Amino acid sequence: MGDESGADGLADLGSMLRSLRRQADLSQRELAGLSGVPQSTVARIESGQCTDPRFQTVHRLIRAAGGRLRLAGAGDPAAGDPAASCGCDDAGREVIQDDTRRDEAGRRYPAHLDVRKVRTLKDWSGAWWAYSYTLAPDRWPLRVPEVTYDLDRGRRDERRLRERIRDSVVIRRVTEGVPDGCWRLLAELPDGDVVGELRAHLRSLSLLYGEDWGNGREVVLDGVLVAPGLRLLGIGRRLVTRLAEETRLAGVPAVCATAEFGGIDFLRACGYQLDGSRPATHRLPRPWSARSG
Known part of the structure; x- marks a missing residue:
């Protein structure tokens, strides 16, 4: 875990854990069930409120989310970089951290739901009233949220697969x-x-x-x-x-x-x-x- 024991280190740990959950498509409750760590503890770690998480607890959470923990010394290029030290999954894929998006009440969106911006009506499955997906934003008859996500696991997996193929x-x-x-x-x-x-x-x-x-x-x-x-x-x-x-x-x-x-x-x-x-x-x-x- 390196020398980072302050607020910045805890914030990086929480962000890394959310990124791993996003890749594994796990909710906090599902991660708690797989790791044996109480959901309340998972929530506190991700929010940075757990002031001194035990090493074994962090290790169990990372393993349950499909990642692996790497301990880096001071001379290691990965030292001080949470994403490099324990933010990669078993396939070596880079962890993407994006915790800036929040709903109108200021709450963070669930990390495993791949929140995406609504640029056209096609991005939002709730636009059932639209006759055409090419309708200009200034003509949308109802208020459209700025971001959205898929609740269905199958659709999330399909979207991720299509994006990997596209890239x-x-x-x-x-x-x-x-x-x-x-x-x-x-x-x-x-x-x-x-x-x-x-x-x-x-x-x-x-x-x-x-x-x-x-x-x-x-x-x-x-x-x-x-x-x-x-x-x-x-x-x-x-x-x-x-x-x-x-x-x-x-x-x-x-x-x-x-x-x-x-x-x-x-x-x-x-x-x-x-x-x-x-x-x-x-x-x-x-x-x-x-x-x-």
Whole structure:
């Protein structure tokens, strides 16, 4: 535990314990049941009111929450850093500490519920009265809380899994077996699993219209696919953004796509605009920097 026995050390210990509970998705009562430590003691430690917690008590709580306790000497780089010394779980994942969010009564939100900000109505499950998730905040008919969380354990686990996958996806261009003037982009996980794909091809405007367009060329977006369980994570938008970067480097002046129904909203979210000269066709305009991502 190092030399930290004052108020700052107790506050760091309480913050670390809340972070571990958040990772383990445990309430104070559940952690008390797993560790054999009374819930009142857990509450006092987390609030910094337990002036002298016993080492064995802290050890039992950390182990029950899925973490491990590390004792660091004065010369250890981790000494004095509670997150480094005992704020990691068995998988070595970094503990994220965020204890600043409180409700309107000034009470701290339950640490294991992953409190998140409400930026759109889609973030708040209680917005059953909204006809569209794209409704502007100044038109929301009812007062919406600043933050929210999921009470259902299954939904919390699913959200965390989706966020981990989103953060680990890598976009890669495939060139082997792909003809010149064509693009095949893959969204992959670290283990090689493909969760998204984009295909596009280059065409000549002179051949398309039967007129001399000089060096007129454009890239046609053939399609974007994302695994059904991983949609709405921004993977498709990352694929489209990567295509824009690739075509910019290739000196192609335009990228166009034809879409209907939900595909129209997707293209517009990626920065495409309706091309009035061709029905149902959208074009990604310049400058790229204003529309990327």
